[in-house]
Amino acid sequence: MIILPYQIILTVVIGACLAGIACSLIGTFIVRMKLSSLGFCMSHAAFAGSALGLVLHINPLSMAILFSIAVALFLGPLVEKAKLHADVILGIMFSLMLSLGLIFLNFAPETAMSSTAMGILWGSILGMNTSDIINLTILTSLIIVLMILFSKEFKAIMFSRKMAEASGINTRPFYYLLLFLTGITVSLSLKLVGGLLVFALIVNPTSIVCQFSYNIKKIILFSPLCGIVCCLMGILLSFLFDFPVGSSIAIFSSIFFGIAVIFSPKRKRG
Amino acid sequence: MSNHLKYNYIIELSNVDTIYEGEKIPAIRDVNLKIKKGEFLCVIGPNGAGKTTLLETINGLLKHTRGKVNIFGKEIRKFGSSIRKEVGYVPQGFSVSSLMPFLVKDVILMGRFGKIGLFKSASDEDYLKAKEAVKLVEIDGLLKKPIGKLSGGQLQKVMVARALAKDPKILLLDEPFSSLDFKASAEISERISFLHEKKNLTTLMVIHNIPSIPKRCKRIVLINEGMVIQDGPVNEVLNSGSLKFAYKVRK
Numbered sequence: 001m002i003i004l005p006y007q008i009i010l011t012v013v014i015g016a017c018l019a020g021i022a023c024s025l026i027g028t029f030i031v032r033m034k035l036s037s038l039g040f041c042m043s044h045a046a047f048a049g050s051a052l053g054l055v056l057h058i059n060p061l062s063m064a065i066l067f068s069i070a071v072a073l074f075l076g077p078l079v080e081k082a083k084l085h086a087d088v089i090l091g092i093m094f095s096l097m098l099s100l101g102l103i104f105l106n107f108a109p110e111t112a113m114s115s116t117a118m119g120i121l122w123g124s125i126l127g128m129n130t131s132d133i134i135n136l137t138i139l140t141s142l143i144i145v146l147m148i149l150f151s152k153e154f155k156a157i158m159f160s161r162k163m164a165e166a167s168g169i170n171t172r173p174f175y176y177l178l179l180f181l182t183g184i185t186v187s188l189s190l191k192l193v194g195g196l197l198v199f200a201l202i203v204n205p206t207s208i209v210c211q212f213s214y215n216i217k218k219i220i221l222f223s224p225l226c227g228i229v230c231c232l233m234g235i236l237l238s239f240l241f242d243f244p245v246g247s248s249i250a251i252f253s254s255i256f257f258g259i260a261v262i263f264s265p266k267r268k269r270g
Numbered sequence: 271m272s273n274h275l276k277y278n279y280i281i282e283l284s285n286v287d288t289i290y291e292g293e294k295i296p297a298i299r300d301v302n303l304k305i306k307k308g309e310f311l312c313v314i315g316p317n318g319a320g321k322t323t324l325l326e327t328i329n330g331l332l333k334h335t336r337g338k339v340n341i342f343g344k345e346i347r348k349f350g351s352s353i354r355k356e357v358g359y360v361p362q363g364f365s366v367s368s369l370m371p372f373l374v375k376d377v378i379l380m381g382r383f384g385k386i387g388l389f390k391s392a393s394d395e396d397y398l399k400a401k402e403a404v405k406l407v408e409i410d411g412l413l414k415k416p417i418g419k420l421s422g423g424q425l426q427k428v429m430v431a432r433a434l435a436k437d438p439k440i441l442l443l444d445e446p447f448s449s450l451d452f453k454a455s456a457e458i459s460e461r462i463s464f465l466h467e468k469k470n471l472t473t474l475m476v477i478h479n480i481p482s483i484p485k486r487c488k489r490i491v492l493i494n495e496g497m498v499i500q501d502g503p504v505n506e507v508l509n510s511g512s513l514k515f516a517y518k519v520r521k
């Protein structure tokens with residue numbers, strides 16, 4: 001265990017809460033709209049972009065956003081039309097992005113490899129700084145505002161995109177808005193959680209909450225709370241045992257999910 | 271839909287083809303269909319004839335690849351979303367995952383979301399209309415149930431209520447009775463006929479069971495292999511040779 005100054009701990013805790021809220025809120029929509037594999041590709045693209053940024057000395061954050069949104073723009077239409085082999089393309093894209101990211105990291109300067117590069121892969125509690133916190137605050141507020149503003153539309157699309165369209169909603173802008181927000185969210189959370197496992201923070205919290213409710217309002221309300229818990233517990237684990245942050249979050253939230261499944265009222269009789 | 275254009279036909283299809291993505295042969299071909307406001311039509315035809323394709327071409331969920339589709343005198347290609355705000359659609363065999371986190375009442379109200387429009391939330395009127403629809407199909411007892419926990423017939427009733435909740439000007443029903451018991455299907459059929467009479471609701475219903483064609487239906491469209499092969503008064507179509515031909519009944 002390392003002793004850290006109060007300032008850094010505060011930054012990490014606030015960052016974790018914000019990343020937890022942003023990821024799990026986005027996750028609720030991603031999972032319900034069956035876009036998990038696309039999101040998965042996008043988070044690995046963000047990782048690749050960030051790694052390239054590191055090598056080329058370009059701001060890794062903007063490269064991450066650029067990469068993940070490029071992937072969304074490329075794969076989004078395929079997934080949207082449920083074109084044949086979208087699964088295959090997603091699988092290929094995911095491994096491509098991961099390999100690119102790893103290759104880029106190989107070219108990273110030696111010193112960078114130790115800390116920053118590892119941070120991009122596995123996340124780091126030391127990765128966050130004040131400007132990250134500011135960015136995350138803006139992003140989280142933006143997500144909340146948009147979700148409230150378009151809650152009708154997003155709910156209808158989550159139920160069934162086809163029926164939402166039949167009720168007179170033009171669903172395409174919302175689909176791409178969600179992908180866009182996902183790209184920014186994974187990119188901003190990358191430093192803390194790491195590119196390899198940021199997706200655990202998107203999928204797991206909402207899946208845990210879904211075990212307990214059929215009411216979408218409650219799910220949207222409690223997923224971010226669950227996201228915060230997962231994030232903070234992950235950081236605590238990482239703190240205590242010196243695990244990578246991403247792994248700690250993934251392990252904690254998976255165990256949490258397992259317990260939720262066991263105790264889920266949805267699986268009880270009588 | 272602020273400026274209502276004058277139109278002779280509320281639904282007008284001229285020389286319409288619809289080809290599914292990745293297919294070569296049109297699923298419906300050279301369809302010409304003119305429907306006046308307040309008409310009640312039934313669409314019949316064997317499995318795979320193109321009935322569902324026809325309904326979804328009318329409301330624009332499927333993009334037609336040739337010809338013209340005008341609803342309320344406007345081109346569906348250009349005004350799809352705004353037209354669909356006034357068109358109720360009950361899809362065929364709709365199913366949802368058993369874990370779907372929505373309650374029945376949410377799903378019914380959602381029918382109005384397009385109509386309510388962006389940046390607005392549901393008003394008292396919206397809840398009232400949803401309630402009326404619920405009363406009409408008599409599913410008061412289901413409102414608080416998760417949508418994924420209904421029987422096939424119950425879900426079908428909910429989808430009818432959802433379509434009616436928006437108080438549509440056109441109602442498209444794709445085999446709305448397929449999972450209903452005989453009593454429920456007679457009741458819903460009667461309610462739809464009632465709405466047709468009371469609101470002059472233009473109604474298009476795909477139906478397999480010819481004896482359950484509602485009495486108010488005065489016109490039948492028979493589709494076979496993507497083409498309209500008969501279109502006329504009920505008795506005329508039912509007694510024509512085309513029916514036997516389409517269903518390949520010998521003798």
Ligand SMILES: Nc1ncnc2c1ncn2[C@@H]1O[C@H](COP(=O)(O)OP(=O)(O)OP(=O)(O)O)[C@@H](O)[C@H]1O
Nearest residue numbers: 290293297315316317318319320321322323324362
């Ligand atoms: N998504 C699709 N992609 C490609 N072809 C399709 C698709 N959906 C339907 N088809 C084809 O289009 C034709 C018409 O299908 P449609 O669903 O309109 O038939 P239908 O008359 O509604 O049949 P049913 O009575 O079984 O409901 C069929 O030959 C079918 O194989």
Ligand SMILES: [Mg+2]
Nearest residue numbers: 321322323362
């Ligand atoms: Mg059909």
